[in-house]
Amino acid sequence: MRYTTAGESHGPEEIAIIEGIPAGLHITSEDVNQELARRQHAYGRGGRQLIEFDTVTFMSGVRHQMTIGSPITLNVHNDDHNNWTAIMAPDEPATPENTLRKVLRPRPGHADLIGGMKYRHQDDLRNVLERSSARETVMRVAVGAVAKKLLRELGIDVHGFVLSVGPVKGDAQVLTQYKSLAEVREVTEGFATRALDAQTDVQMQKLIDETKQNRDTVGGMVQVLATGVPAGLGSYVSADTKLDAKIARAIVGINAFKAVDFGEAFDHVQLFGSQVMDEILWNEEQGFYRASDNMGGFEGGMTTGEMIVVRGVVKPIPTLYQPMRSVDIDTHTEHRASIERSDTTAVTAAAVIAEHMVAIELAKAILDKFDTDNLERLQEQLAAYRTEIKNF
Numbered sequence: 205m206r207y208t209t210a211g212e213s214h215g216p217e218e219i220a221i222i223e224g225i226p227a228g229l230h231i232t233s234e235d236v237n238q239e240l241a242r243r244q245h246a247y248g249r250g251g252r253q254l255i256e257f258d259t260v261t262f263m264s265g266v267r268h269q270m271t272i273g274s275p276i277t278l279n280v281h282n283d284d285h286n287n288w289t290a291i292m293a294p295d296e297p298a299t300p301e302n303t304l305r306k307v308l309r310p311r312p313g314h315a316d317l318i319g320g321m322k323y324r325h326q327d328d329l330r331n332v333l334e335r336s337s338a339r340e341t342v343m344r345v346a347v348g349a350v351a352k353k354l355l356r357e358l359g360i361d362v363h364g365f366v367l368s369v370g371p372v373k374g375d376a377q378v379l380t381q382y383k384s385l386a387e388v389r390e391v392t393e394g395f396a397t398r399a400l401d402a403q404t405d406v407q408m409q410k411l412i413d414e415t416k417q418n419r420d421t422v423g424g425m426v427q428v429l430a431t432g433v434p435a436g437l438g439s440y441v442s443a444d445t446k447l448d449a450k451i452a453r454a455i456v457g458i459n460a461f462k463a464v465d466f467g468e469a470f471d472h473v474q475l476f477g478s479q480v481m482d483e484i485l486w487n488e489e490q491g492f493y494r495a496s497d498n499m500g501g502f503e504g505g506m507t508t509g510e511m512i513v514v515r516g517v518v519k520p521i522p523t524l525y526q527p528m529r530s531v532d533i534d535t536h537t538e539h540r541a542s543i544e545r546s547d548t549t550a551v552t553a554a555a556v557i558a559e560h561m562v563a564i565e566l567a568k569a570i571l572d573k574f575d576t577d578n579l580e581r582l583q584e585q586l587a588a589y590r591t592e593i594k595n596f
């Protein structure tokens with residue numbers, strides 16, 4: 205399975221093409237739209253989300269709610285494009301009127317300056333920000349929604365949520381308190397966060413409100429869990445076959461993500477090996493299993509069969525309504541950075557995006573390992589593999 209996305213933030217459409225999804229997967233636009241809504245309706249987002257009502261159209265690869273094995277094209281319309289037609293116009297030459305919204309004062313922390321240098325966008329850094337914008341993540345969630353649907357047919361469930369916003373931490377007991385992902389989902393879904401108690405929700409919202417009032421931004425930490433993953437996806441044999449490495453790349457590839465760990469590894473630096481390794485146990489019913497899951501479901505770049513536990517650190521949003529120092533790329537004089545309409549925090553949306561990136565990587569790993577033409581055959585092969593692993 206592979207995919208690509210295209211589209212500018214204020215262009216007419218966001219597009220994705222996925223290849224390699226087996227034939228016979230039941231999928232509807234509603235399956236995808238539900239996930240797109242989770243990405244959108246998150247606390248702390250800016251005015252753009254009041255304009256967009258993200259819904260997907262299948263342009264190819266799906267007939268009568270079934271994948272047919274050919275490339276799947278997904279489209280999401282940018283409703284805001286109506287306000288940007290002149291500025292984005294691909295077929296019009298640049299004029300003083302249609303370049304009124306030029307960006308010349310790069311925002312620290314965004315892709316503006318380096319993107320401009322690299323692509324020689326001396327005239328207008330908007331050429332950079334249109335694509336570097338996290339608007340594109342709408343398509344990663346759309347692709348991930350297809351991946352999640354496939355994974356569900358294979359008994360694999362993935363869920364992402366917020367652990368903390370700035371200094372406000374959610375209750376850190378999810379893994380030990382809740383055994384099934386359905387339970388975790390139930391308790392984390394309200395604020396699209398790890399809102400285990402309403403108190404945490406309120407504190408997070410309060411912090412976001414205060415941050416907005418201060419014309420500042422805030423980041424946080426998210427977590428993704430995946431259950432039902434068979435042991436032995438990915439491989440130890442070469443660096444580029446390690447599945448944990450692929451997931452790390454996929455997470456840091458999301459705008460504003462700066463760090464990833466597995467099994468809460470950031471916290472393990474203070475511990476000893478005897479406190480961290482997951483002891484190996486065996487019983488008739490399960491075969492091999494572990495006494496704990498401190499490795500977050502990975503050993504040697506391969507899934508262990510335990511729950512996958514990934515965390516990601518999301519930096520604060522770069523655009524500030526009280527901008528920091530920058531330099532005008534035209535005059536080279538000091539100015540405050542440009543202000544673009546912006547979010548106060550994207551942590552809640554980021555959790556949903558991270559969930560979908562993990563789903564994409566898991567789907568890819570499964571489709572790399574087994575026959576991908578037809579879902580039923582894939583299910584048969586995976587079932588046989590699970591039996592083989594259990595009987596080891």
Ligand SMILES: Cc1cc2nc3c(=O)[nH]c(=O)nc-3n(C[C@H](O)[C@H](O)[C@H](O)COP(=O)(O)O)c2cc1C
Nearest residue numbers: 314315336337338459460521522523546547550553
């Ligand atoms: C869902 C989401 C929404 C975002 N919204 C904004 C925003 O409104 N304004 C902004 O300056 N950055 C926003 N960002 C972050 C920038 O896209 C990101 O910082 C920028 O592309 C530079 O990339 P980097 O932070 O990965 O280095 C958002 C990120 C995500 C994941």
Ligand SMILES: C=C(O[C@@H]1CC(C(=O)O)=C[C@@H](OP(=O)(O)O)[C@H]1O)C(=O)O
Nearest residue numbers: 250252336337338339342544545546547
């Ligand atoms: C459009 C989305 O996020 C955008 C991501 C983003 C950025 O710089 O990353 C900047 C903002 O764009 P705008 O200035 O058009 O409001 C966000 O709204 C979205 O997530 O759908």
